[in-house]
Amino acid sequence: MQQTAVITGAASGIGAATAERFLVKGINVIGVDLTPAFREDDKLGWVQGDVSKTETWTQVSEELTKREWDADILVTSAAYLAVGNVLDLTDEQWANTINVNQLGLVKAVRCVLPQMIERKHGAIVTVGSIDSYMAEQGLIAYCTSKGGILQFTRSLALDHARDGIRVNCVCPGVTDTPLFRHHLSTASDPESFLKTREQRNPIGRLLKPEEIANTIAFLASDEASGITGAQIVADGGLTTGFDFRTGEEGA
Template identity: 45%
Template sequence: MTDRAALTFKLPDVVAVSGASSGLGHELCRLLIGVGVQVIGVDIAKAQQDLAPLDGYSHVTGSVSSENTWAEVVTSIKDKSPESVGLVTSAAILDVGTILDVTPADMTRAFDVNVVGTALAIKAIMPLMIERSGGPIVAVASVDATFAEQQLSVYAASKAAVRQLARTIAMDHARQGIRVNVLSPGPMLAGLFKRHLESAADSERFLATRSARQPGGRILEAREVAQAAMFLLSDGASALNGADLIADGGLTTSFDFRTGAEGASV
């Protein structure tokens, strides 16, 4: 019996991950540490108990929309003296409701975390990458950056802003070795989707309906989407810059997935 063939890509020595205490960010931190990458988690919440004691993990507690938070992250990166640096901006907030339900304070909060938080992270850490002849940045947007979803107007608008922020930065700094790609998840069994699920009048029916819309018949696990982020961070994605990788299990590939329940010939 022979060993199964494997494909290996190189990752940065240190990766800063915002939104590290829940959902996609948490799963990504676990994956990165598992392959020997040093991780600096950033979140307004404290480090998760399964991450805090791990070798190679450090945590900065603070708002992603504060420059002071990112100054602390930069200091932590410099202390590690890495040869290469990566960044993933997965911190986000979501409020469920139509535009009639959203207050100006809600709008400001969403854009501060989702857009300003992304911009400040990139602005703070990218100079360290340029000093090292480049580095990978993964800006987490959403399928809602391109496709409308009911009751998520402000969230969708903020993620559309993240998408174009990232793509424009990619062009501005490509000659300095910076790669900025967008990761656009669909529904995941993680924080934001679970919050939407909990807001439904009938959560079980909501989950069953949303699962049936997926070509694979299920909602993706956050870990699966985190693996896509790992690829974008790696040198295996060196041909991608300004790309939008849609990690939704095929949800947006078709305008309508036929399950057979409607009498379609599948």
């Protein structure tokens, strides 16, 4: 049966890598992002818009109907990151963080869930972070939003397990994406910051978006049919413990 995936944040980073992974597998993709599609493909539909806006999801529904596609998979990788402590960040930065990272997730689920319930089949993969359960200095808003994603994932999984819908969260470590490069650019010494992040990871490097996409593809597949309400950490061992080779605590 031909499958269709809706992917937020699909223009770059983990979202784009996931879209490419699904397209290679022959899965139709509806990408949702603020920027245009990364390429043209008969199996790639696109909605350019803000994931926190209702009109964006109206357009997604219309695109699915126009193409006569049913949403089998949802991947929510759109994210917003503001650097600063609780006193530094403005109300607008807090609102942007919550709107994209949490409200955008809720609206995405509301868009595709009725179809999944009707067909008694579906897989939802939310994209959290190691910051979903670990704090990181200067990322209080981001950490707060990502922590909420874990509880949303668990609750959604419980609510709809008997509807045939699986819901899981992948929690990436430090991944070489535009979002991380934005974070890197705010450091007083970006080169030193990058080197530190690489050295603190037991595998000695940043993760690649394609590695996270592979994890997402597994969770979305029937091979993960027994997994729901779970958090899969893909961080190169960063949160495993103390790495004596570098003398640095992993985090």
